[in-house]
Amino acid sequence: MTSPLAALFDLSWARVFAVFLKELVQMRRDRPTFAIMIMMPVMQLVLFGYAINTDPRHMPAVVEMREDGPLTRAFLASLAQSTYVDIVAVTQRAEDGEAMIRSGQATFLISIPEGFERRLVRGERPQILVAADASDPVAAGGAIAAIQQVAAQAFAPEFQGSLSFLAPSPAPYEIVMHRRYNPAGVTSFNIVPALLGVILTMTMVMITSIALTRETERGTMENLLATPVRPLEVMIGKTTPYVFVGAIQVAIVLTVAVLLFRIPFTGSFLTFLVAVTLFILANLMLGYLISTVARTQMQAMQMTFFIFLPSILLSGFMFPFRAMPAWAQAIGEALPITHFLRIVREIILKGAGFVDVVSDLWPLTIILLALATLALFRFRRTLD
Amino acid sequence: MTDTVIDVRGLTKRFGDRTVVDNFDLKVPRGAIYGFLGPNGSGKTTTIRMVCGLLKPESGEGEVLGFDVLKESLKIKERVGYMTQKFSLYEDLSIRENLEFISRLYGLDRRAERVDAALADLGLVERQTQLAGKLSGGWKQRLALAACMIHEPELLLLDEPTAGVDPKARRDFWDAIRRYSAQGVTTLVSTHYMDEAVQCDSIAYIAYGKKLIDSPTAAIPKQIGLYGWRIAGRPLMKAQELLEASPGVELVARFGAEIHACGKNPGALEAAARAVKAAQPHVEIAPIEAGFEEIFIYLMSGAMDNFQ
Numbered sequence: 106m107t108s109p110l111a112a113l114f115d116l117s118w119a120r121v122f123a124v125f126l127k128e129l130v131q132m133r134r135d136r137p138t139f140a141i142m143i144m145m146p147v148m149q150l151v152l153f154g155y156a157i158n159t160d161p162r163h164m165p166a167v168v169e170m171r172e173d174g175p176l177t178r179a180f181l182a183s184l185a186q187s188t189y190v191d192i193v194a195v196t197q198r199a200e201d202g203e204a205m206i207r208s209g210q211a212t213f214l215i216s217i218p219e220g221f222e223r224r225l226v227r228g229e230r231p232q233i234l235v236a237a238d239a240s241d242p243v244a245a246g247g248a249i250a251a252i253q254q255v256a257a258q259a260f261a262p263e264f265q266g267s268l269s270f271l272a273p274s275p276a277p278y279e280i281v282m283h284r285r286y287n288p289a290g291v292t293s294f295n296i297v298p299a300l301l302g303v304i305l306t307m308t309m310v311m312i313t314s315i316a317l318t319r320e321t322e323r324g325t326m327e328n329l330l331a332t333p334v335r336p337l338e339v340m341i342g343k344t345t346p347y348v349f350v351g352a353i354q355v356a357i358v359l360t361v362a363v364l365l366f367r368i369p370f371t372g373s374f375l376t377f378l379v380a381v382t383l384f385i386l387a388n389l390m391l392g393y394l395i396s397t398v399a400r401t402q403m404q405a406m407q408m409t410f411f412i413f414l415p416s417i418l419l420s421g422f423m424f425p426f427r428a429m430p431a432w433a434q435a436i437g438e439a440l441p442i443t444h445f446l447r448i449v450r451e452i453i454l455k456g457a458g459f460v461d462v463v464s465d466l467w468p469l470t471i472i473l474l475a476l477a478t479l480a481l482f483r484f485r486r487t488l489d
Numbered sequence: 490m491t492d493t494v495i496d497v498r499g500l501t502k503r504f505g506d507r508t509v510v511d512n513f514d515l516k517v518p519r520g521a522i523y524g525f526l527g528p529n530g531s532g533k534t535t536t537i538r539m540v541c542g543l544l545k546p547e548s549g550e551g552e553v554l555g556f557d558v559l560k561e562s563l564k565i566k567e568r569v570g571y572m573t574q575k576f577s578l579y580e581d582l583s584i585r586e587n588l589e590f591i592s593r594l595y596g597l598d599r600r601a602e603r604v605d606a607a608l609a610d611l612g613l614v615e616r617q618t619q620l621a622g623k624l625s626g627g628w629k630q631r632l633a634l635a636a637c638m639i640h641e642p643e644l645l646l647l648d649e650p651t652a653g654v655d656p657k658a659r660r661d662f663w664d665a666i667r668r669y670s671a672q673g674v675t676t677l678v679s680t681h682y683m684d685e686a687v688q689c690d691s692i693a694y695i696a697y698g699k700k701l702i703d704s705p706t707a708a709i710p711k712q713i714g715l716y717g718w719r720i721a722g723r724p725l726m727k728a729q730e731l732l733e734a735s736p737g738v739e740l741v742a743r744f745g746a747e748i749h750a751c752g753k754n755p756g757a758l759e760a761a762a763r764a765v766k767a768a769q770p771h772v773e774i775a776p777i778e779a780g781f782e783e784i785f786i787y788l789m790s791g792a793m794d795n796f797q
């Protein structure tokens with residue numbers, strides 16, 4: 106009984122199963138490593154779920170200008186100079202701004218209502234509305250203070266001369282903040298789903314990065330290569346056991362997230378499962394690729410950390426993704442975790458469904474396929 | 490089916506700028522037991538690895554079991570049993586798990602039955618759940634041998650299979666090899682034991698990557714043309730020193746309470762032996778046929794000279 110897939114790749118499921126079973130037994134015998142893989146998620150969650158905080162810059166903002174006058178233009182100019190936000194668009198229509206914030210193109214929507222200048226001059230304290238995507242509360246956190254400062258700077262020169270009566274405090278306008286998606290601005294709401302990505306990256310990449318190097322170092326590679334086993338069979342058989350380990354970790358993190366941090370899981374669970382499976386596979390392939398390159402287990406560990414640091418720093422985990430320079434964003438886009446972080450935040454906090462996260466699911470799929478192909482290509486069929 | 494199981498020509502392997510195997514030819518007929526001899530580091534393991542597709546030769550060509558050695562290594566691997574010099578089964582799997590893993594990879598039917606039979610053959614039925622890493626060196630070797638034979642290969646490539654194995658088990662092993670040979674299984678076996686070398690039908694001798702001898706075992710002594718004299722008695726220290734200084738004596742080897750002096754010139758050798766007898770009357774001297782032990786010690790010391 107050969108399936109079309111098996112025939113296409115000259116693959117025998119019996120041999121895949123042989124490698125899988127062997128790997129499973131070895132994993133079971135290696136108790137300390139198994140224990141670490143199970144304990145690590147819990148420890149990291151508790152540690153970092155409370156601890157991480159950051160100071161963001163260059164957040165993308167869309168400005169909704171319902172009025173065009175000297176005062177509003179001064180505000181806009183001052184906003185453009187601020188390092189806290191980068192204006193990505195100026196619009197007159199409310200729907201445009203809303204759409205951009207929903208799609209994640211902008212973190213802030215700053216609205217200047219109609220009649221702002223007239224009411225300001227009359228001393229009616231008009232409002233500047235700031236809507237923030239608080240699913241990343243770090244990014245949203247400093248917004249009020251920052252925009253207050255921008256406004257003060259913008260209007261100060263204007264309030265001289267005939268308008269000097271507007272200068273004294275309290276400011277003659279009001280800045281009103283709306284947090285979207287995470288109204289309370291709880292950092293752990295953002296950190297905990299993100300930690301899932303970090304934990305999976307760390308354990309999955311690390312454990313498969315020694316998959317082949319361990320065989321080479323112990324000398325068992327020679328025997329394995331002397332059998333008719335195919336590279337694809339080794340790859341599938343060796344990585345599949347860790348899909349289950351990854352699933353256990355996901356279950357642990359989600360349980361802790363809901364019980365300890367009371368994260369609301371609002372989106373489509375099925376989509377989440379698809380995304381997390383793709384992500385686990387991509388990480389396993391990344392690790393496996395490392396193990397086809399590394400000559401020793403020590404090298405494999407070093408390469409794992411080489412991957413791990415950008416995964417933390419450039420993925421949007423540590424610093425808001427949009428606030429990074431373009432080159433860093435380009436690196437980030439190539440990392441599986443970047444897409445996974447966006448997807449989990451969308452699903453868990455924003456209640457997104459499949460359609461909303463497709464834009465990050467397909468890059469994840471491409472990364473997965475590229476890594477798997479590369480790893481197969483790199484697999485050494487000989488001892489040279 | 491071809492009757493030449495291994496037919497490789499001009500195999501050359503380089504590691505960096507060192508040529509480890511140089512222009513190596515080998516023809517092994519079906520059912521033969523071919524011995525593969527040579528000093529440490531002469532390239533035996535490297536050659537065997539090239540034959541079963543584990544190393545890619547820099548140049549050369551050939552067929553193994555009728556399949557192209559460079560392009561059809563998967564087909565070759567399915568039909569070859571390769572026993573590595575270094576233990577290469579999984580130390581963290583049990584004896585039974587190792588055998589089952591190998592059987593699955595070869596897609597064998599009646600797996601449990603075969604594994605049971607192999608365990609019974611080995612006499613490891615009671616210890617089958619023990620981890621392979623906990624076995625003694627000799628037992629590891631015997632397990633590895635059983636593992637490489639479990640899929641009933643047509644060709645056995647055995648790299649020092651009996652290193653560290655006790656005499657009884659070695660005898661059993663050679664009995665088994667001869668049984669397989671009668672059934673048409675071909676064996677290429679490397680060894681450093683001369684009592685094993687003489688059991689082979691033919692011997693290929695390699696030194697510093699070059700094949701120096703490739704002959705039927707029985708023809709080798711004549712081909713080398715080495716003559717020997719035995720010097721026995723006590724004490725022998727002085728006699729040995731005299732022999733080593735004599736012209737015509739190319740090899741002086743102690744065998745327990747005797748010295749075997751060998752050389753290619755029978756006249757010069759005899760003169761040297763008689764001179765020792767004259768100087769040390771208490772020793773006995775007698776001409777002997779040079780055995781394999783002497784021949785290969787002689788060859789290996791010669792190769793050393795060629796190389797330096």
Ligand SMILES: Nc1ncnc2c1ncn2[C@@H]1O[C@H](COP(=O)(O)OP(=O)(O)OP(=O)(O)O)[C@@H](O)[C@H]1O
Nearest residue numbers: 504505509527528529530531532533534535536574
């Ligand atoms: N992977 C490798 N990289 C570099 N050099 C190697 C490699 N494998 C073997 N060599 C070198 O090739 C030479 C031949 O080695 P090989 O293992 O084939 O010898 P051998 O005849 O099997 O020796 P022994 O009797 O000790 O097993 C040695 O000098 C060895 O150092």
Ligand SMILES: [Mg+2]
Nearest residue numbers: 533534574648
């Ligand atoms: Mg060797």
